Amino acid sequence: MAGYHSGSPAPRIAWIRRAGKVADHEDFFGGGRRISPRASAFSHKTVRRADFAAVNFARDLVDAAAPGRTAMVALAPDGERREIAFAELAKRSARVAGTLAAHGVGRGDVVMTVVGNRPEWVEAMVACFRLGAVALPCTEQLRPGDLRVRMDAVDPRAVVADERDAEVVRATGFSGPLLVVPDERHYDAAPAPAAELEPDDPVLVVFTSGTSGQPKPIRHGQRYLTGQRVQAEHWYGAREGDLCWCTAASGWSKSARNVFIAPWLMGAAALLHDARFDPEERLEVIERERVRVLCMAPTEYRAIAKRTELRALPQLRHAVAAGEPLNAGIVETWHEAAGVEVHDGYGQTETGALTGMPIGRPVRPGSMGKPLPGFRLWIEDGELCADPSTIPTFFLDGPLDRPWHTGDRASEDEDGYLWFEGRTDDVIISAGYRIGPFEVESALVSHPAVAEAAAVAAPDEERGQVVRAVVVLAPDHEPGADLARELQDHVKQRTAPYKYPRVVDFADDLPKTASGKIKRAELRG
Helix, strand or coil, X not given: CCCCCCCCCCCCCCCCCCCEEECCCCCCCCCCCCCCCCCCCCCXXXXXXXXXXXXXXXXXXXXXXXXXXXXXXXXXXXXXXXXXXXXXXXXXXXXXXXXXXXXXXXXXXEEEEECCCCHHHXXXXXXXXXXXXXXXXXXXXXXXXXXXXXXXXXXXXXXXXECCCHHHHHCCCCCCCEEEECCHHHHCCCCCCCCCECCXXXXXXXXXXXXXXXXXXXXXXXXXXXXXXXXXXXXXXXXCCCEEEECCCCCCHHHHHHCCHHHXXXXXXXXXXXXXXXXHHHHHHHHHHCCCEEEECHHHHHHHHHHCCCCCCCCCCEEEECCCCCCHHHHHHHHHHHCCCEEEEEEECCCEEEEECCCCCCCCCCCCCEECCCCCEEEECCEEEECHHHCCCCCCXXXXXXXXXXXXXXXXXXXXXXXXXXXXXXXXXXXCEEECHHHHHHHHHCCCCEEEEEEEEEEECCCEEEEEEEEEECCCCCCCHHHHHHHHHHHHHHCCHHHCCCEEEECCCCCEXXXXXXXXXXXXX
């Protein structure tokens, strides 16, 4: 999600536990109520860990669900369709937990997953929840170098990889246990018992890109899972018996909370579709599977409206979007053609969801809604800020005793609705992907033709923004379309393909400060 805080922890993180702080919830969706002008009084109450009963998401939700209740509907690339009940999920995930334990995985150990949106990914995640292991979901787009950066930062004890991604994992040089899926032998072990956990025991780590350096790990505690209930009820809008489809690929923070956790908390089922984005197929799946709640990136809503004949979807009750700004025109197009109002929301990898368009009221196209109930947000010098003590999904290593600066510019109207205005730093948000310029620049300068490079955002009608590279060539190299394509392909090979520059410009030099820092603002202009 959008947002970066310069005080984020260093890439190498220490697995430290600490007391959590929570706030009493107030209904900030109240009629016309505005957000606090400033969280001047951090009026939280500190809750010591001894005040909490032991928790375990796998035991308390998955094992406790009605055995015949549908947990997932899985659509495979070959067309196979499976309905998976909670009884089957509980049994299989407990046995996967047993297999992981047999490979030395225990409480607090990191397990990396590189798996598509298929049942084996969910089983691995739930298995980690059961053991008290820390899940590190990674998108399949990551290349060996990207995965190695993550491994060096958090030292995973084991990796679970899709068979189509196994060679990419092996290319990292990882020497620990590698569980390739699908493989029924992973279910031969005896079920592992559920660990007795506390709300601030780590459960999840997700990497996020900043303006400099490599992606940084963000740790979340067990409270992050149950803390999703606020957004699940007040923005995501799932209801008991619904089939919900969050299309985010496994590995992104939105997928970690909305593919299956948010639906399950509300008594709904999750749809898993292991396929590349195809606009017409999206509509066909929504119709055929009678999807009731849809969660997509704004780029996907735009692409479907542009590339297909958008039609009425009477069975679709509710739709939400997050990850990048949702323009007003697309909200209006979907309402007119499909009969559903898309509710925009906003959050960050560090915080989870923070705002959402209220359910049951007319949508304000272009707004990212209001603060979620109980979440204290305000605008300070044009930047959206938050009181971390009021956010149950705030990351473990973040400061709880001072305001959280999101790095995003926003404004608030007279009724308390928030409007996204842009970043305060150089992070590029393209099609919902958060891309740090350093990652692109590092890949570019590894090419022998490149002496220097700068990556900045350029506006794009469909993706919102795309990466634009400004390249200074090394001696004896000439600019041209062929070299531009070669550089694009080079970046795709060196790092995740979504980061490659769709625009490549050549320059004699780059604008810099007296200390030698690139003046990216001039390049964006």
